[in-house]
Amino acid sequence: MSDLAIASPISSLRRLPGVAIVLVLLIALFGAIAPGFLSAANLSNVLVQSTILTMLALPMTLIIMTEGIDLSMGAVLTLTSLCVAIVSLATQSMLLGLGAAVLVGTVFGLANGWLVAIAKIPPFVATLATLGMAHGLSLIVSDGQSVVGIPHSVRDIYSAKLLGIPVPILMGVASYGVFHGLLYHTRFGTYVFALGGNRDALRYAGLSPTRLLIAVYAIGGMMAGVAGLLMTARMNSGHPTAGLGLEFDAIAAVAVGGTSFERGKGWLLGTLLGVLAVGVLRNGLNLVSLPSSVQVASVGVLVIVAMFLDGLRSRA
Amino acid sequence: MSDIAKDAPPPPWSFLSHNAAQLFYRLLAALLICIVLSIANESFLSLGNILNVLRQASLTFFIASGLTLVVLTAGLDLSVGANVALSACLAGTVIHQTGSPVLGILTGLVAGGTVGLMNGVMVTAMRIPSFIATYGMLWVLNGVTYWYMAGETIHGFPAGFRQIGSGYFLGLPIPVYLLLVFLAIGTLFAQRTVWGQEIYAIGANPVAARLSGIPVSRRLLLVYTVSGTMAGLASIIFLSRLNSAEADIGESLTLPAIAAVLIGGTSLFGGVGTIFGTFVGALILTLVLNGMNLLSINANWQPLVTGIIVIIAVWLDMKTRRGAT
Amino acid sequence: MQHRRSCYLALSLLIASATTQARADGETIAVFTKNQTNPFFQTVRVGADNMAKALNAKILHYIPTKPDSIPEQLSQIEDVVVKKPSAIVFTPVDYKAMVPGVEKINDAKIPVVNITDRSAGGKFVSFIGADDYSLGLETGRFLLKTLGGKGNVVIIEGVKGSLTNVDRVRGFNDALKENPGVKLLASQPGNYQRLQALQVMENLMQSNAQIDGVLAANDAMAVGAIEALDGANRKALVIGINGTKEAVDAIKSGKLLASGDYNGFAQGCLGTMMAIRSLRGEPVITEIVLKPTVITKDNYQPFDLSLEQRSCPSFEDASKLGAK
Numbered sequence: 030m031s032d033l034a035i036a037s038p039i040s041s042l043r044r045l046p047g048v049a050i051v052l053v054l055l056i057a058l059f060g061a062i063a064p065g066f067l068s069a070a071n072l073s074n075v076l077v078q079s080t081i082l083t084m085l086a087l088p089m090t091l092i093i094m095t096e097g098i099d100l101s102m103g104a105v106l107t108l109t110s111l112c113v114a115i116v117s118l119a120t121q122s123m124l125l126g127l128g129a130a131v132l133v134g135t136v137f138g139l140a141n142g143w144l145v146a147i148a149k150i151p152p153f154v155a156t157l158a159t160l161g162m163a164h165g166l167s168l169i170v171s172d173g174q175s176v177v178g179i180p181h182s183v184r185d186i187y188s189a190k191l192l193g194i195p196v197p198i199l200m201g202v203a204s205y206g207v208f209h210g211l212l213y214h215t216r217f218g219t220y221v222f223a224l225g226g227n228r229d230a231l232r233y234a235g236l237s238p239t240r241l242l243i244a245v246y247a248i249g250g251m252m253a254g255v256a257g258l259l260m261t262a263r264m265n266s267g268h269p270t271a272g273l274g275l276e277f278d279a280i281a282a283v284a285v286g287g288t289s290f291e292r293g294k295g296w297l298l299g300t301l302l303g304v305l306a307v308g309v310l311r312n313g314l315n316l317v318s319l320p321s322s323v324q325v326a327s328v329g330v331l332v333i334v335a336m337f338l339d340g341l342r343s344r345a
Numbered sequence: 346m347s348d349i350a351k352d353a354p355p356p357p358w359s360f361l362s363h364n365a366a367q368l369f370y371r372l373l374a375a376l377l378i379c380i381v382l383s384i385a386n387e388s389f390l391s392l393g394n395i396l397n398v399l400r401q402a403s404l405t406f407f408i409a410s411g412l413t414l415v416v417l418t419a420g421l422d423l424s425v426g427a428n429v430a431l432s433a434c435l436a437g438t439v440i441h442q443t444g445s446p447v448l449g450i451l452t453g454l455v456a457g458g459t460v461g462l463m464n465g466v467m468v469t470a471m472r473i474p475s476f477i478a479t480y481g482m483l484w485v486l487n488g489v490t491y492w493y494m495a496g497e498t499i500h501g502f503p504a505g506f507r508q509i510g511s512g513y514f515l516g517l518p519i520p521v522y523l524l525l526v527f528l529a530i531g532t533l534f535a536q537r538t539v540w541g542q543e544i545y546a547i548g549a550n551p552v553a554a555r556l557s558g559i560p561v562s563r564r565l566l567l568v569y570t571v572s573g574t575m576a577g578l579a580s581i582i583f584l585s586r587l588n589s590a591e592a593d594i595g596e597s598l599t600l601p602a603i604a605a606v607l608i609g610g611t612s613l614f615g616g617v618g619t620i621f622g623t624f625v626g627a628l629i630l631t632l633v634l635n636g637m638n639l640l641s642i643n644a645n646w647q648p649l650v651t652g653i654i655v656i657i658a659v660w661l662d663m664k665t666r667r668g669a670t
Numbered sequence: 671m672q673h674r675r676s677c678y679l680a681l682s683l684l685i686a687s688a689t690t691q692a693r694a695d696g697e698t699i700a701v702f703t704k705n706q707t708n709p710f711f712q713t714v715r716v717g718a719d720n721m722a723k724a725l726n727a728k729i730l731h732y733i734p735t736k737p738d739s740i741p742e743q744l745s746q747i748e749d750v751v752v753k754k755p756s757a758i759v760f761t762p763v764d765y766k767a768m769v770p771g772v773e774k775i776n777d778a779k780i781p782v783v784n785i786t787d788r789s790a791g792g793k794f795v796s797f798i799g800a801d802d803y804s805l806g807l808e809t810g811r812f813l814l815k816t817l818g819g820k821g822n823v824v825i826i827e828g829v830k831g832s833l834t835n836v837d838r839v840r841g842f843n844d845a846l847k848e849n850p851g852v853k854l855l856a857s858q859p860g861n862y863q864r865l866q867a868l869q870v871m872e873n874l875m876q877s878n879a880q881i882d883g884v885l886a887a888n889d890a891m892a893v894g895a896i897e898a899l900d901g902a903n904r905k906a907l908v909i910g911i912n913g914t915k916e917a918v919d920a921i922k923s924g925k926l927l928a929s930g931d932y933n934g935f936a937q938g939c940l941g942t943m944m945a946i947r948s949l950r951g952e953p954v955i956t957e958i959v960l961k962p963t964v965i966t967k968d969n970y971q972p973f974d975l976s977l978e979q980r981s982c983p984s985f986e987d988a989s990k991l992g993a994k
Binding site: 098142145148149150151153154157158159160161162164165166169172173242255277280281284304320321322323324325326328329331332333336337340 | 387423471473474476477478481483486489491492557604612613614615647655656659663
Binding site: 037064065068070071076077078081168171172173174175184187200260264265266268269270271274275298311312316317318320321324325326328 | 724732735736739741744745746750752753764767768771829830838
């Protein structure tokens, strides 16, 4: 990042990733035309709304860096959200609910990792199958109904503030901090880079790619569990379809953020920018009240434009 | 997704013998489901139900067969469902406005093909990974369809047009004939033509393919266009079977189509797979649904069962593949 | 570089041109519906637009880009609260999960009218809806009466757990209880989807040689079932619910026996009317549950109009429309 800042204007424009350009443009645009966009309340809205997606997109970045993918994340999030609702309803304890959600999420993550690393099933297929399983289990445990009446301690998490900052934002920032530290300042992070770029080097170094790979997927499941708590808190209920499809949003954010599907090229900050770009776009469009069909298409246009800009940059 | 080199797939032209065992296992799996279902419910094995299953499988197969070619090149097309919806709505409008089913069919095919071509351009000229490019396209198409339809339904088509989806010829549903025709064409194209072989080669090793003089970009454009056109064809079948179109018809079609390709043994890493495998994959998925309806099983179990079947199918695939090489 | 610039230019032009038309005089009413794909919600939106035009107010529509997405509707509420419209007309995508959203609107002191699905919590100026249970009951009764109180029927359900489906299917089942001579062969979900209903019907026809009646929880599924019956050259009496244009056409041509009118148009009209009346300090009706109307071959004419031709009921008529 620092070399970006000191480079000359033209070359830094060249090196700026597409997502950063798009994000800045979107903020400038909506700041100019959308009343109330730049208000503190609204910016806090955008950040709070982006936390659940951030929590999925961060581990998704690691998974994609290992040349993998996790399609089950949205469905697992839905299931863990139901776990929070059901367990906290039964025990009146938010912590037990979170524990159950993290446990179930991690089990699914481990299952994904096992299928990918040991059964050698391609990640796309393995996680497509676990998507079906998590979705099916969500429908079965809830019988297709919302789970309501959960204790207030759960919902308070979403609305509470600490030092004037909403707790979900703090959780999002903390997640980013942990993942940043993990990826850039630990050996584990180095191995994750190697897992994507240079798996043989890992083997020569006497490390087991299998276990690392399982760990990466397990982290994904675990984060889906934590995000499940936020999801349940947000709806003050559990719902059997609430999080379906979020995995694609997460994957799009990761890709738009400059993480490549090949060779362990990952950029965690880019992922965060990608999530924010999607959040800003949706929020801003709601504020200027464009026709809904334009909102739908614009998400696609954002993804394509950001990727196209990135492609130009890498060729330049 | 660059592990291909390490896994060293067999040369694409030898796949017939290579895949024979796997196809056998997959057919065996389909047969097994059939046997279980026929024991559990006597009406399963009736001719009526078999034709019923084939007709239902045809819609998934049309979408999935084009998709198979894309996956053979190590790409993916997430926009097929949205493409079906838009093409169906456009084709429906044209039939209503002009009264000519032929023009409507052409519109559906051309619309589908155009979307496919745009996908191809994004993947080749703009070098956006297919997964992301077609995901973006999905949203763009949905937006256009929502805007165009504005929450309305297009319904009521001429009887002649309806024959395509719901008619019979010599006792067999017409979609079943279409299914057989496209199964044959697809198989011949992929395995007996130079272009087909080049597609396998691109999927197996794009660099080698380029170096050996295969026009990679042009073949990719072709593949995505074919996939889009097949979605257009599916939209016609849909339209004539359901006699109506609305904006959300595509949503539930994409993942089953991808699942059919994968259950059918086509590898996402490219270069391995057959159209016939995809047909069996579509068949297995349809059998599961049919069986659950016949046995009155709670539909809540359906995603779970489908997930388990995908895993078993692919795991068997891996097993037999390792055994074969 | 030129490409990039023209890209941005096009994008900003597009957005700028669209925002200019969002300004108008009078109150601004934000209308929330579940999706852009189901024709029913289009009738709700047209009803709201008509009423707003008559009362000189401005409507803004908020629809999740992913149909029926709970997180997205929650986000839209949060965004709209920033924008502060004069009032909100609200259809929850899920009647339980959206309660925190309603409470946010309440906290922001924006008056809100609940339409279609009754929210499980929150404070509303008024509720306008149809009674799904009695729609299911009445439409079901009509079918069973036409069958002469005997025969074999199947139910095609909507999305499991959705409010509309639970009540409609309960109505169907209660109508069946009144007719012990009718045998229920199967009750399978078609998830409100045409294609799924068609396939479910095709499959059910395989295991049941004689099906005399089909009770579908919405019109799209009813029409899907009719296509399946046609394809197999079999006949059965089919009913649906919602009273969509497509269903009215099918009733006219004799393919569909009846459809229970869910009357989205009136819900959109009256919801908007109550919202504006409360803003202007005029009296409102706090609850209107529309009486169930079964559309049949004998009374379809008033429903055979395009949406633009229909006119909203007046305030005086509104109290007569409701059961309460």
